[in-house]
Amino acid sequence: MSRLAVQPRAAVSSGPQLTVDLAAIGRNTARIAAATTGEVMAVVKADGFGHGAADVARTALAHGATRLGVTCLAEAWALLDAGLVAPILSWLNPVDADFATAAARDVEVAVPSLAHLAGVAAAAGRPRVHLHIDTGMARDGAEPSSWGALCRAARRAEQRGELEVVGVMGHLGCADDPDDACNALGRTRFAWAVDVARGAGLRPRDRHLAATAATLTDPRSHHTMSRIGAGLVGIDPSGTTDLEAAMTLTAPLVQVRRVRAGTAVGYGHAYRTPTATHLGLISLGYADGLPRIASGQAEVLxxxxxxxxxxxxSMDQAVVDLGAEGADAGETVTVLGGPGAPSAAEWAAWAGTIEHEIVTGIGARVPRRTRAASYLRAIETGSRA
Structure with a gap:
């Protein structure tokens, strides 16, 4: 028979907690901004890579970023509604998106096809657009075979006063490996795309190809602006720069029990204790962002x-083998981030994925807080902590 120790409810009422270190985001932004002579667009899509879009945006803008980037227009509206006033670019929208509201609210939009161009040109107002070229990913962006036609049509629409072409953008598919030949092809195709745009009579003042990895490793890809998303929160896909992680995930031990050797744990009895030990339960599971595929590999502190x-x-819980010493119900378990605790990179390795998926996957029911509210107040008043 196992002994079950249940912590009084008041001691565990705080539950799981995700803490964001805005100071780390500020230092990351400043470090990356120093690596380029162009502008820095802070990409705060997916709720600021899971760190809180508005807080990340304000912090980045106070430390060297001058613009903001998102995917869909809904993300742009959220930033505007939160009081952000920096220029915003949205680059992943359907052909029938609300481009009229984008124009009215001064949100710039990417145009990756003739169909998108038609939708933007038909919208009220005069939207500002960035023509998007596919530089070798067969993903978002115009195919090179249609690029000339897109540029000529954009110039005609511009002459009619229907829109203004302010930028050309692309994306490198292999920038996490600076030596990959794909990057040279991407740079060449982007340079060609800019030349074609200019040949069509367009004068795009903003030209941006590099994201975090290329900004840190490849000055040839910088142009007038770089788009930094993962790097803001401490992720360098190239593995060349030691940025600061900005996220910590903790949870209290809900229960602790001592069990005999051979005790089966969890669904399918995939694990049996090799010796007598203590098992601790935390109320975090795959619905909260702990990858189920990491079962049997992950560790916590x-x-x-x-x-x-x-x-x-499980969906809502995970079990920790606390060993012979054990711990007390109510004690804090550090699941991700902080000294000695597993990093996002380690969780990604256990799950066979990338850090981006780990930090953006923390579920919405996990309460968020920013470390040192005074830091954000200092940003809002124009000083830096």
Whole structure:
């Protein structure tokens, strides 16, 4: 028979907590801004890579960024509604998106096709657009075979006063590996695209190809602006720069029990304790962003020591083998971030994915807080902490 220790409800009422370190985001932004002579667009899509879009945006703008980038227009509206006033670019919208409201609210939009161009040109107002070239990913952006026609049509629309072409943009598919030949092809195709646009009579003042990895490793790709998203929150896909992680995820031990050797744990009894031990339960699972595929590999930090997550990670909970010493219900478990705790890179390795998926995957029911509210207040009053 196992002994079950349940912490009084008041001691665990805080539950799981995701904490964002805005100071780290500020330092990351300043470091990356120093690596380029062009402008820095802070990309705060996916709720600022899971760190809070408005807070990340304000912090980045106070530390060297001059513009903001998002995918859909809804993300742009949220920033405007939060009081952000920097220029915003949205680059992933359907052909029937609300381009009229974008024009009215001064949100710039990307145009990756003739169909998108028609939708933008038909909108009320005079939207500002960035023509988007596919530089070798077969993903977003105009195919090179249609680029000339897109530029000529954009110039005609501009002459009619229907829109203003202010930029040309692209994206490198292999920038996480600076030596990959794909990057040279992408740079060449982008330079060609700019030349074609100019030949059509367009004068795009903004030209941007590099994201975080290329900004840190490839000055040839910088042009007039770089788009920085993952780097703001401490992720360098190229692995060349030691940026600061900005996210910490913790949860209290909901229960702790001592069990015998051979005790089966979780669904399918995928794990059995090899010796007598203590098992701790945390109320975080795959619905909260802990990848189920990391079951049997992941670790967490308890009392300054790494302990394995055992059994299968469930939707709402995970079990930790606390060993012979154990711990008390109510004690804090650090799941991600902070000294000695697993990093996003480690969780990504356990799950066979990338850090971006880990930090953006923390579920909405996990409460967020920013570390040192005074830091954000200092930003809002124009000073830097």
């Amino acid at each position: 308890v009392r300054g020591v790494r302990h394995p997550v055992v059994g299968r990670i």
